[in-house]
Amino acid sequence: MDKETIVDFVELARSRWSVRDYDERPVEQEKIDRILEAGRVAPTGANRQPQRIYVLQSDEALAAVRAATRMAFNAPLVLMLCAQVDEAWHNKAETVMRGITCDTYNVAEMDVSIVCDHMQLAATELGLGTLWVRGYNTQALLDAFDLPEGVVPMCLLDVGYPSKNAKPSRLHADRKPLEQTVVVL
Numbered sequence: 001m002d003k004e005t006i007v008d009f010v011e012l013a014r015s016r017w018s019v020r021d022y023d024e025r026p027v028e029q030e031k032i033d034r035i036l037e038a039g040r041v042a043p044t045g046a047n048r049q050p051q052r053i054y055v056l057q058s059d060e061a062l063a064a065v066r067a068a069t070r071m072a073f074n075a076p077l078v079l080m081l082c083a084q085v086d087e088a089w090h091n092k093a094e095t096v097m098r099g100i101t102c103d104t105y106n107v108a109e110m111d112v113s114i115v116c117d118h119m120q121l122a123a124t125e126l127g128l129g130t131l132w133v134r135g136y137n138t139q140a141l142l143d144a145f146d147l148p149e150g151v152v153p154m155c156l157l158d159v160g161y162p163s164k165n166a167k168p169s170r171l172h173a174d175r176k177p178l179e180q181t182v183v184v185l
């Protein structure tokens with residue numbers, strides 16, 4: 001991998017910020033397709049691909065998600081990222097993690113997070129704004145959408161063009177220095 005590629009990626013990652021106010025302009029279908037493709041090629045545990053992605057863009061679907069959470073804001077497109085949890089890789093042998101007992105360790109949420117991150121950065125590359133959302137009540141989403149048995153919402157990704165008033169929150173500039181989060185042994 002050449003150095004230039006790495007620098008470009010970091011610049012792309014730096015240029016992303018959470019958008020909480022969107023323009024009315026719809027997201028073009030080609031861009032939606034590209035975002036979905038970026039998610040499709042994401043790695044998942046044992047390649048199980050448990051993600052189920054609901055593209056919410058009709059008036060009806062957007063009204064339903066906005067009734068379930070304030071965090072969809074006025075995005076013209078919301079991706080509801082779910083997992084068919086029993087399809088995800090899980091480690092039956094791992095019963096205790098540092099004193100916390102688990103029957104199984106299921107990677108569905110990790111898988112969906114990787115998919116979401118791929119899609120968020122793909123949207124950034126396309127000049128779109130996004131917001132990763134977990135601030136919702138799962139039951140409210142289950143009530144709003146008729147999801148198949150075993151499909152659980154894991155996060156939302158609001159997508160759209162930032163409004164002209166949108167700006168990064170003060171948290172965007174606040175990142176811990178590497179010394180606080182990285183241990184080199």
Ligand SMILES: Cc1cc2nc3c(=O)[nH]c(=O)nc-3n(C[C@H](O)[C@H](O)[C@H](O)COP(=O)(O)O)c2cc1C
Nearest residue numbers: 016017018071131132133134135136168169171172
């Ligand atoms: C897992 C996850 C969940 C989040 N949930 C919400 C949310 O429910 N509502 C919200 O306004 N922002 C949410 N965010 C956005 C974060 O608050 C934001 O990424 C963080 O403050 C850094 O700001 P920046 O994205 O502008 O750099 C979430 C981000 C992540 C990664």
